[in-house]
Structure formats: structure tokens, C-alpha cells
Amino acid sequence: MKAYIDRFEESYAVLLLEESKKQYIKPIDHLPLGSSPGMWLTLTLKNNEIIKMELDEESTNSAKKSVEHLMAQLRAKKKESKFKK
Numbered sequence: 001m002k003a004y005i006d007r008f009e010e011s012y013a014v015l016l017l018e019e020s021k022k023q024y025i026k027p028i029d030h031l032p033l034g035s036s037p038g039m040w041l042t043l044t045l046k047n048n049e050i051i052k053m054e055l056d057e058e059s060t061n062s063a064k065k066s067v068e069h070l071m072a073q074l075r076a077k078k079k080e081s082k083f084k085k
Helices: 055-074
Strands: 002-009 012-018 023-027 039-044 049-055
Touching: 002 023, 012 039, 039 055
Parallel strands: none
Antiparallel strands: 002 012, 002 039, 012 023, 039 049
16 A cells, blocks of 8 residues: 655654555654655555555655656746736
8 A cells, every 4th residue: 555755743754545545643763764755655554554664766756757747837838927017
């Protein structure tokens, strides 16, 4: 199952599960080394508890490329105002 690291709040990470739309809150020191908000994880669950977390670099890179592409499209649009002076 995939999860998105939504944000850090004090010493906790808020994880959003992609399929079930559930939210988990885990101590930051339980996350894989190098984890930061905006990254994707692959989780192993047992009885609705996370028993294993791994960084999903492929999903993270894909999401970043998608965002960069969208930002480039926004920047490329004309910067003129549509209102007449």
C-alpha cells in the first residue's frame, strides 16, 4: 500500500494512505532515513497497523516531475492582464 507524507507536526509525521484514504500519525524517527514531506512510501500493514515502511522513490520522482510540468505550463502562459487599462 502507498502512503504520502503530508506534513510534519512537531515530532510526528502525518501519513495519508492512497487507497483507503486513511490518515496515520507516526513518530518521525520511525520513518525511513531521508524521509520528508512530499515523499511517497510503500507500507506493509497487518491488522491495520504499519509494520514496515520503505521510501518509494519512483512514485516520489513521478509526482515531482508532474508538478514541475504543471508549474512550467503556468509560467509559460501570458503574463498580461486580461483587463483593459
